Amino acid sequence: MTLVDTHCHLDDPKFDHDREQALERALAAGVTRLMAIGTGNGPPDLEAAIRLAERYPAMYATIGVHPHDASEATGDTFARLRDLAAHPKVLAFGEIGLDYHYDFSPRDVQRAVFERQLALAAEARKPIVIHTREAWEDTLAGVTSLPYGGIMHCFTGDAAQARQALDRGFHLSFGGVLTFPKAEALREAARIAPDDRILVETDCPYLAPVPHRGKRNEPAFVVETARRLAEVRGTTPENIAQLTTRNFEALCLR
Numbered sequence: 063m064t065l066v067d068t069h070c071h072l073d074d075p076k077f078d079h080d081r082e083q084a085l086e087r088a089l090a091a092g093v094t095r096l097m098a099i100g101t102g103n104g105p106p107d108l109e110a111a112i113r114l115a116e117r118y119p120a121m122y123a124t125i126g127v128h129p130h131d132a133s134e135a136t137g138d139t140f141a142r143l144r145d146l147a148a149h150p151k152v153l154a155f156g157e158i159g160l161d162y163h164y165d166f167s168p169r170d171v172q173r174a175v176f177e178r179q180l181a182l183a184a185e186a187r188k189p190i191v192i193h194t195r196e197a198w199e200d201t202l203a204g205v206t207s208l209p210y211g212g213i214m215h216c217f218t219g220d221a222a223q224a225r226q227a228l229d230r231g232f233h234l235s236f237g238g239v240l241t242f243p244k245a246e247a248l249r250e251a252a253r254i255a256p257d258d259r260i261l262v263e264t265d266c267p268y269l270a271p272v273p274h275r276g277k278r279n280e281p282a283f284v285v286e287t288a289r290r291l292a293e294v295r296g297t298t299p300e301n302i303a304q305l306t307t308r309n310f311e312a313l314c315l316r
């Protein structure tokens with residue numbers, strides 16, 4: 063059984079003391095490929111994930127400006143993103159989107175930076191990785207087309223929202239929240255998603271799945287989420303591994 067962790071922040075300082083070991087534990091658990099999210103500490107550093115991907119064969123990278131950091135983006139940032147998109151290990155733009163929970167950047171700035179990056183992704187023919195929090199309607203409204211596909215990262219919506227995202231062409235990526243006792247509405251969403259539109263992720267170091275909940279999350283733990291997803295969908299973890307791996311390849315490695 064091999065799995066892909068489609069969303070991890072291994073550049074986070076929480077991995078400074080054991081990054082290599084965390085990666086080894088992932089490989090030992092069958093997590094053979096990882097997509098490192100490149101939003102880092104925000105611009106001007108846009109290469110947080112690329113540095114990791116250049117160092118570790120199992121790792122791929124995304125590039126982008128997180129909605130939290132939208133107000134730091136400049137013309138230079140977008141020019142640099144356009145260049146970095148040509149890097150052979152850059153698979154997607156992300157995580158990009160809108161976060162009205164924290165509102166770390168003004169909403170109009172978030173929307174403008176989101177729109178700009180959607181255009182860059184389309185130009186580079188890359189899928190997008192969406193971060194959306196308390197901004198569902200505006201996020202969907204902002205994505206007027208999805209020519210190269212996209213991922214709703216750490217999807218935590220209900221079945222109705224899942225249908226909306228699926229109708230728009232998105233893949234749904236499930237993380238540790240799927241294993242939380244109270245997440246019944248999310249599990250219903252996970253039940254109705256078609257086989258060819260599901261992915262798994264950790265979003266580590268955040269949101270560790272049960273039984274690691276509350277601890278630092280790491281890529282090896284994506285196995286727990288895959289197991290739970292299998293239970294919810296009435297299938298085997300092997301089947302989930304196969305499907306989600308195939309979906310990652312079709313979306314990001316084409």
Ligand SMILES: [Zn+2]
Nearest residue numbers: 157193215216
């Ligand atoms: Zn996120």
Ligand SMILES: [Zn+2]
Nearest residue numbers: 069099157265
């Ligand atoms: Zn993330």
